Amino acid sequence: MVRIGGILVGLGFVFALFLGIIDTFSNGLTTPKTVEQEFHKHAEAPEGGFTFTGMFGTYDKRQLQRGMQVYKEVCAACHSLRLVSFRDLAALGYSEGQIKTIAKGFQVPSINPETGEPATRDGMAADRFPSPYANEVAARAANNNAIPPDLSLMAKARHDGPNYIYSLLTGYQAQPAELLKKYPEAKTPEGLHYNPYFHTLNIAMAAPLKDGQVTYSDGTAATTKNYAADVAAFLTWTAEPKMEARKSAGLAVLLFLVVFCFLAYGAKKQIWRNVKD
Amino acid sequence: MSFPWAKQYEPKSPLMKWVDSRLPLPRFVYGAIGGGYPVPRNLNYFWNFGVLAGMFLAIQIVTGIVLAMHYAANAGIAFDSVEHIMRDVNAGWFIRYAHANGASLFLMVVYIHIARGLWYGSYKAPREMVWLLGVVIFLLMMATAFMGYVLPWGQMSFWGAQVITGFFSAIPVVGEPIRVWLLGGFAPDNAALNRFFSLHYLLPFVIAGVVVLHIWALHIPGSNNPTGVEVKDEQDTVPFHPYYTAKDGVGVGVALLVYCALIFYAPNLLGHPDNYIPANPLSTPAHIVPEWYFLPFYAILKSFTVDFIMSAKLWGVLAMFGSILLLFFLPWLDSSPVRSANYRPTYKWFLLVLLVDVLVLGYVGGAAPTPGVILIGQFATAYYFLHFLVILPIVSAMERPRPLPNSITEAVLAGKGGTSPLQTAAAE
Numbered sequence: 085m086v087r088i089g090g091i092l093v094g095l096g097f098v099f100a101l102f103l104g105i106i107d108t109f110s111n112g113l114t115t116p117k118t119v120e121q122e123f124h125k126h127a128e129a130p131e132g133g134f135t136f137t138g139m140f141g142t143y144d145k146r147q148l149q150r151g152m153q154v155y156k157e158v159c160a161a162c163h164s165l166r167l168v169s170f171r172d173l174a175a176l177g178y179s180e181g182q183i184k185t186i187a188k189g190f191q192v193p194s195i196n197p198e199t200g201e202p203a204t205r206d207g208m209a210a211d212r213f214p215s216p217y218a219n220e221v222a223a224r225a226a227n228n229n230a231i232p233p234d235l236s237l238m239a240k241a242r243h244d245g246p247n248y249i250y251s252l253l254t255g256y257q258a259q260p261a262e263l264l265k266k267y268p269e270a271k272t273p274e275g276l277h278y279n280p281y282f283h284t285l286n287i288a289m290a291a292p293l294k295d296g297q298v299t300y301s302d303g304t305a306a307t308t309k310n311y312a313a314d315v316a317a318f319l320t321w322t323a324e325p326k327m328e329a330r331k332s333a334g335l336a337v338l339l340f341l342v343v344f345c346f347l348a349y350g351a352k353k354q355i356w357r358n359v360k361d
Numbered sequence: 362m363s364f365p366w367a368k369q370y371e372p373k374s375p376l377m378k379w380v381d382s383r384l385p386l387p388r389f390v391y392g393a394i395g396g397g398y399p400v401p402r403n404l405n406y407f408w409n410f411g412v413l414a415g416m417f418l419a420i421q422i423v424t425g426i427v428l429a430m431h432y433a434a435n436a437g438i439a440f441d442s443v444e445h446i447m448r449d450v451n452a453g454w455f456i457r458y459a460h461a462n463g464a465s466l467f468l469m470v471v472y473i474h475i476a477r478g479l480w481y482g483s484y485k486a487p488r489e490m491v492w493l494l495g496v497v498i499f500l501l502m503m504a505t506a507f508m509g510y511v512l513p514w515g516q517m518s519f520w521g522a523q524v525i526t527g528f529f530s531a532i533p534v535v536g537e538p539i540r541v542w543l544l545g546g547f548a549p550d551n552a553a554l555n556r557f558f559s560l561h562y563l564l565p566f567v568i569a570g571v572v573v574l575h576i577w578a579l580h581i582p583g584s585n586n587p588t589g590v591e592v593k594d595e596q597d598t599v600p601f602h603p604y605y606t607a608k609d610g611v612g613v614g615v616a617l618l619v620y621c622a623l624i625f626y627a628p629n630l631l632g633h634p635d636n637y638i639p640a641n642p643l644s645t646p647a648h649i650v651p652e653w654y655f656l657p658f659y660a661i662l663k664s665f666t667v668d669f670i671m672s673a674k675l676w677g678v679l680a681m682f683g684s685i686l687l688l689f690f691l692p693w694l695d696s697s698p699v700r701s702a703n704y705r706p707t708y709k710w711f712l713l714v715l716l717v718d719v720l721v722l723g724y725v726g727g728a729a730p731t732p733g734v735i736l737i738g739q740f741a742t743a744y745y746f747l748h749f750l751v752i753l754p755i756v757s758a759m760e761r762p763r764p765l766p767n768s769i770t771e772a773v774l775a776g777k778g779g780t781s782p783l784q785t786a787a788a789e
């Protein structure tokens with residue numbers, strides 16, 4: 085009974101699938117490529133790559149400090165870093181005094197102690213990086229109806245995050261003539277900017293970086309590429325601040341387990357020595 | 362229960378004698394996983410995966426309880442509470458990555474455990490109850506894993522919950538009210554998150570309970586083995602401890618090595634980047650995909666594209682649930698008296714095709730749905746159902762199995778005691 089019922093049910097599913105297969109065939113097996121499929125580019129690593137990739141990769145603190153400077157002077161105008169506290173910057177090698185100074189440079193929402201009215205005060209080490217906008221409506225109003233996303237987790241919230249951030253920041257360009265010829269309707273709309281690393285090819289953010297915009301104090305060349313790589317490294321740290329602790333603990337754990345495996349295998353051999361299996 | 366030559370527990374110290382005469386718990390453990398459980402001597406390393414599944418269940422419960430001490434099941438702060446664990450809780454990043462990757466390893470190990478059962482016919486008489494309870498555990502695991510993935514309240518959490526609970530709306534007439542009742546609202550929100558957390562905390566203990574039944578049912582006939590031939594006398598078996606505790610130790614080491622490599626060096630490899638974006642009901646991700654372990658079933662769901670008597674969506678939902686529920690009937694669909702596929706020359710090829718077929722379905726479930734991919738998914742889904750519901754009953758009735766060894770010991774002495782599928786395939 086079970087087998088006859090099973091065969092009938094099975095053939096029922098297969099018949100429904102057969103109709104689906106015919107349908108798939110009759111709709112044609114090739115679909116025209118969309119403009120995104122043809123012109124979207126995968127993220128590329130900066131020249132020389134990042135120092136934090138691979139099993140033994142660590143953050144370059146000087147690079148993180150430069151990236152933090154780029155964030156503070158450029159990105160922070162629109163983007164928050166709401167999951168990161170100023171005190172966390174100690175991991176970048178800043179002293180307590182330096183952290184206090186950096187925090188002071190930001191105004192955080194507060195309440196006037198006399199009147200109870202909304203107010204702002206200087207940031208403190210325990211505060212998070214504040215949003216430059218009072219609320220979502222203000223953010224939209226200032227940015228042509230697009231909300232600048234929070235950057236705390238950006239390096240993990242995109243595929244191949246660090247390289248994506250670098251590529252996006254350096255990827256602004258004129259729309260290729262070939263694209264306009266092939267897809268005239270895909271012309272970048274007013275208020276958007278062509279960037280082949282963005283998934284829709286057109287991004288609301290205007291190119292934020294230009295050569296010489298930020299003055300580095302450690303002699304690194306003030307180029308857009310350096311800014312982009314440095315800020316990508318900084319945002320990787322904000323997304324994964326415990327990476328170095330994770331990798332160094334991992335090394336000890338894996339070494340322990342390799343030894344454990346050999347011992348366990350030896351023990352097994354010894355116990356089974358008189359039994360053929 | 363068990364074999365006549367099974368060793369009896371003999372307490373040595375006065376304390377253990379005192380305990381044993383009042384509560385024979387040590388005796389119970391000794392008979393279950395100690396020297397008192399005789400096990401076929403020819404089990405290969407595929408038999409490690411039951412113990413490994415138990416280990417990962419324990420890891421998930423321990424890490425999960427610690428996470429629950431810091432997590433807040435509230436739609437307003439759930440996402441940030443997970444980031445609080447990652448940033449501010451001592452070793453919180455380790456606990457969370459261990460739990461997230463532990464789920465993947467648990468499912469991976471259980472899939473291999475199920476495949477082992479399929480290959481060696483462990484579902485057949487007299488072990489049907491072991492198999493049925495195993496399918497129950499698998500269903501409970503899927504529910505638990507799904508609800509756990511919703512808890513971080515990222516984009517994939519939210520939209521995954523939206524899609525999965527949407528299955529219920531495929532049921533005619535009452536579907537939509539059922540969906541709303543299950544979610545506690547018209548879309549996933551705080552009510553859904555709260556009940557998912559509650560159930561996600563409950564179900565692992567239900568799983569642990571069913572695992573006890575699963576092992577109890579196993580101990581009645583004793584373990585199957587690669588030849589599928591029943592144990593005949595004492596020389597066919599060795600005591601579980603120390604022989605298989607030692608052999609499982611090797612598997613535990615290797616599994617932990619893989620697990621820790623993921624935790625410490627690629628903790629987000631098996632996750633989706635979109636889940637690091639807070640849930641936003643107003644922004645649908647371009648690609649909603651479940652976790653990797655659900656991809657084959659997701660592919661089955663998407664393969665039904667044409668309305669025929671029922672809507673295509675209902676066909677997909679029925680097929681998806683049916684693809685698991687049919688496993689409950691497997692012991693009766695397969696009428697062959699031979700257990701191990703090593704001795705079933707026709708069936709074993711169909712089974713190998715099925716194992717590849719499930720991997721193909723996994724690929725299709727995660728790929729962008731171009732017509733070519735959909736077509737592959739439709740053929741692969743058709744094979745899945747044909748295999749279990751049509752091919753298996755017919756082949757098992759018509760096939761002439763190869764001669765079985767007279768006993769496990771005979772097979773062992775001929776060097777064919779623990780033949781694995783890979784060796785069988787290579788020998789052809």
